[in-house]
Amino acid sequence: MVEDENGLLRPAFREVIFTVPRQSGKTTLLLALELQRALRFATPQRIAYTAQTGWDARRKLIDDQVPMLEASPIRHAVRRVYRGAGMEGVVFKNGSRLETVATTPTGAHGRTLDMAVIDEAFSDELDIREQALLPTMATRKQAQLYVVSTAGTERSIYFRRKVEQGRAFVDADRTDGIAFFEWSAESEDDPYDPEVWARCMPALGHTIDEKTVRHAQESMPLGEFRRSYLNVWQVSSETMIPEKILLANCDAKTAPAGTLVFGVDVALDRSTASIVVCDAEGNIELVENRAGVSWVTQRVLDLSRRWRAEIVIDGFGPAGSLIDPLEKLGVKVNKYGTRDMVAACGLLYDALLDKQLSIKTDDRIVSAVLGARKRIVGQAWLWARVVPDLDITPLYALTVAWHFATYSKKKAKAKARIF
Secondary structure, eight states: OEEOTTSOEEOSOSEEEEEOOTTSSHHHHHHHHHHHHHHHSSSOOEEEEEOSSHHHHHIIIIIIIHHHHHTSGGGGGEEEEEOSTTOOEEEETTSOEEEEOOSSTTTTTTOOOSEEEEOSGGGOSSOHHHHHHGGGGTTOTTOEEEEEEOOOOTTOHHHHHHHHHHHHHHHTTOOSSEEEEEOOOOTTSOTTOHHHHHHHOTTBTTTBOHHHHHHHHHHSOHHHHHHHHHOOOOOTTSOSSOHHHHHTTEETTOOOOBSEEEEEEEOTTSSEEEEEEEETTOEEEEEEEEESSTTHHHHHHHHHHHHTOEEEEETTSGGGGGHHHHHHTTOOEEEEOHHHHHHHHHHHHHHHHTTOOEEEOOHHHHHHHHTOOEEEETTEEEEOSOOTTOOOHHHHHHHHHHHHHHHOSOOOOOBOOOO
């Protein structure tokens, strides 16, 4: 608290942003902040709590926070708890109120607030909640806005902006306006390392132990584990696969053998094309990556005949135009649709993070993977084909070859590896 020009004590920061991993005590912390505001200020305070939806806010307040309040000595300060739908809130004997607000542009209209909480901010693409809440505090000199969340995904546009804003205030050594607190791992940190966990998980050793975290790491897709437990962002503006993780999947001695599958892909502008081979054990090698497309059909025909191998192509991608010419030559082509590609991209992403692949070291694959970004498709994603100056074809060819080789039940006769 600081003293203003009129001698009134007010919070030093009008906005507080903090980001922590999940299960780090955020609910308890918010309740403590809300109660301090409700009971320790000189005048009655009106406090609004919001979550990703009105129902989520109600569940958090009534099912989580109210039981903690009712089990504490502070319960004597409570006059009444309202549990009716749309009226959820706590009224204190001193006149302060803690209540939920609908997550709509008009949800807070007509109210004057002293404190507002935007919880689970990662769920917001737009700043609808903030736009609804800020005007309600305009006349309150002691007002504060709390923006709280775990790191988000590509869609968490609002909270990403808030985190970047908070980091900028810290870098500028600002001591007014916005207070920013962050507990998170670096994107290149080893997610398997308990020392990394200890550095970014404030609950570790208190309400969560290493055994519990290890179980989560082994059970969850690694990308979601990193977001939930290490508070690492998963967004398209960053490298999706850290170089350290990718190189852990690469080995100069890798040699696909036995049952072989060849994946084929063509650049969007048809400037390059790639062929990648994968065996049933997930060993991967870039067979060909050349300029143009005219060479692909004959090369695929030769490989198919020589090794009696399966050929896989993204049927709705640029390489889809090769399917008819190949089939006319007698090559059986396994055509992937959008659903297949979504599954293949997601599973390959998880396998890379889990270090489950063995890729023959090749700079062209390394460049494609490190430069990869996501393109959102409904509630899922594919590798983006429009990243400037990036030849994504080795990654797409790798994706379909690996997915078909390791997940398909079709098995061709084993052949020795000779290219």
